[in-house]
Amino acid sequence: MAEMQFREALRAAMVEEMERDDTIFLMGEEVAEYDGAYKVSEGMLAQFGAKRVIDTPISENGFAGLGIGAALNGLRPIVEFMTWNFSFVAIDQLINNAAKIRYMSGGQFKVPIVFRGPNGAAGQLAATHNTSTESIYATFPGLKVVAPSNPDDAKGLLKSAIRDDDPVIFLESEVMFGWKGDVSEEKNYLIPIGKARIARQGDAVTIVGHSKSYWVAMKTAEMLAEDGIEAEVIDPRTIRPLDIDTILESIRKTNRCVIIDESNPFASISSEMTYQIQERAFDYLDAPIMRITAKDTPAPYAKNLMEYYMPSAQDAYDACRKVMYVD
C-alpha cells in the first residue's frame, strides 16, 4: 500500500497498463505537453512519448470518434475529456458508435475504449461545467459506467476498465483529484466492474452513495451514529452494471433505504435504483425509499445557491431519521 492522491492512482493505473500493453494509448486535450489539465497524466508524455500520449485539438466529436475507430482496428485507447460536460459535444460518437457497433455488426467488431475525465460538480463553475452524466450514459446498453469514490477503487477499477473489451465511461471528480488514500501497489490489482462495496456495516438503514456522494453517505452515517443509529453504507462503484443484489441484501436486513446522488433527480440513477428495489424487495421495505439529490435545476453559480443545490449530509440525515420514523 502507498498513500496516493486520486489523480496519482488514476495515473498509476494508466502507466501500469501502458507498460504492460503497447496497444494502449492516451489521447485528449492537454494530456501531453501540458501534462494534463488536472495533471492526471503528468509525466506520461515523458515516459511514453508522443506516439502514445497524444494532444488533440478541441474537437471532442473528432477525437472520440478517432478513438472508437482505433479501438475497432485493434488498439485500446484511453480518451480523456477535460470534463464530462464537454462529452456532450461528442455524444453521437459515444452513443451511436461506441455503444452500438458491437451489436450492429453481429459481434464482429469490439470497441475496447475507456472514456474518462471529471464528472459532476466542482465548486462554483455554474451550469455548463457542472453536470452529473451517469444516468445519461448508463441508459445506453453497450456502455459500462464506472464511478469510484476513492483512490484505491479508482486504480483497481480503471485497470479493469482498460482491460475490458467494451467501451467504459469512467467518471472521476475534479474536487476529488487531490484527495488521498491508501492504494494497492500490486501490478495486477483489478477491482471487478459490477461489484459494489459495503463500506460500513449497520442494521438500521441502508445508505447508498457513489463517487462523491459516498463521502456524504459516510458523513451521514457518522451523524446517525452519534444518535446511536448504525447505518449501513454501500458504495455501488459501478453504475452499469449495477450490483443491485448487494443493495437488496442490505435492505433485507435494514428494511429502509436512502439514496444519495448528486445528479439532477429526474430520470436519474437514484430513480432507477428506487424502481429496482421496490420491484425486487417491496415486501422488505418498512418505509418509502428516500433520495437526496441535486436540485432539479441547472447548477447555479452563487455560493449559497450552490451549497443549497448539492445534496447535503444534513438532508440525508433527516431523511434517514424520517424513514426510521424517529422524528
Add this chain to the structure above:
Amino acid sequence: MTRKTARASTPPANGEQDPANVIRTEVEYKSFQSDEVSHTDLGLADDQLLDMYRNMLLQRRFEERAAQMYGKQKISGFLHLYIGQEAVSTGVANAMKIGEDSVITAYRDHGIALAMGMTSNECMAELFGKVDGCSKGKGGSMHFFSAEKRLFGGHGIVGGHIPVGVGIAFAHKYKEDGGVCICFFGDGAINQGSFHEAANLASLYKLPVVLVVENNEYAMGTAVHRASAETDLFKQATGYNMPGALADGMDVFDCYRAFSDHIAMARDNQPSLLEVRTYRYRGHSMSDPGKYRTKEEMENKKNADPIIRLKAYLVGHNLATNESLDVIDEDVKREVKASVEFAEKSPQPPLESIYEDVYAQKDYPFLK
C-alpha cells in the same frame, strides 16, 4: 481532355508532397476516362475488366431485386439504393488490398459490400433480417459489416462515421501494418462538423486515410448547391492542407485511377480528399419518389451510365461481345435470385440472441 479540376495524378515519393500536387488553386488536370485511355494504360488486365463488369452488374441486379423484395415487404426499414454509383465501389475495390486495407461508409453500403467480395447471400439475408445476414440480422440495410473483408460498417448517422474512419487509419499507422482506410461519405455529410474535425485530425496527425466524398448531387431532396456554399467539394481539402481532387464517378477507369493514386498517397501517410461526382438514379430511399429532379436530368445521367459505358468499351475493344456480356448478366441474375431463396430459407434470429453481442461478456446482467 483537360478540365479545370484537380487531382494529384501521381503519388508523391518518399512521403514528400510534390507542391504541384497539393491543390491550393484550380489547376489543369488530365483525367483517365474510358473513352480516352485504354485499360492497359491503367494496368488493368482483360480478365480484371470483365470481373469489374460482372461486379458492377451484380450490384445493380442485387439492388433491383432488393427493391422488388422491399415492395413485397420482405425487406423493412430504410433501403437506400446505390444504383448509378457502381463505378465508385468497383473502382476502389480494385485499387485497394481487400482484407488489409479498411473501408468505412454510410448507410448506402450494399454496393461497396458486394464490390469487396461479400456474398449476395449474406447481404440479402441481412436485408431480410435473417440469422445468416452479414450482421446476423442486427444491422439491416444501413449496417453491413465484415470483419474478414475489413468493412467497418455501414453507418446511419450522417457524418458520424468519418472520425471513426480516421481512427481506423490512426490504428493502421500506429501498428505499422501498411494498411490504409478509405472513408466514404456523401455530399450532405461534408457539412457536418464531424467531417471538419476528422479532416483536420487526419492532416494534423498525417494519417493513412482517403476521405472520399461521393457527390451524387443530392442529400435526400437537397441539391448540393442548396447545402454547400462551395460546390466544388474537393476544394475543402485546402482548408486542411491536404491534396484534394476530383474524379468522374460515372466512369470506372477514372475511379480506379483516382483511388489508386489516393491510396498510394495514403500509404505514404498523406491523407487526401477525393471527390467523386456520381449520381443515384433512385430516390434517396424507397420512400422517396425523387420529385425534385427533372426527367431530362435523369435521362442525361442515364446516358452516362457506368455499366453501359464499360460495356461499350468492352465491345468496342473486342474484349467481349454483346452476347457474352448477356451471359454474364444471366449468371448474375441467377446468383441474385439464389440469394433471395437463401435469405427466405435462413432462419430468423432466435429471440435469445437479442441479448447477444451487446457486451463482450456472456452473462451480463440485463434488466429482463
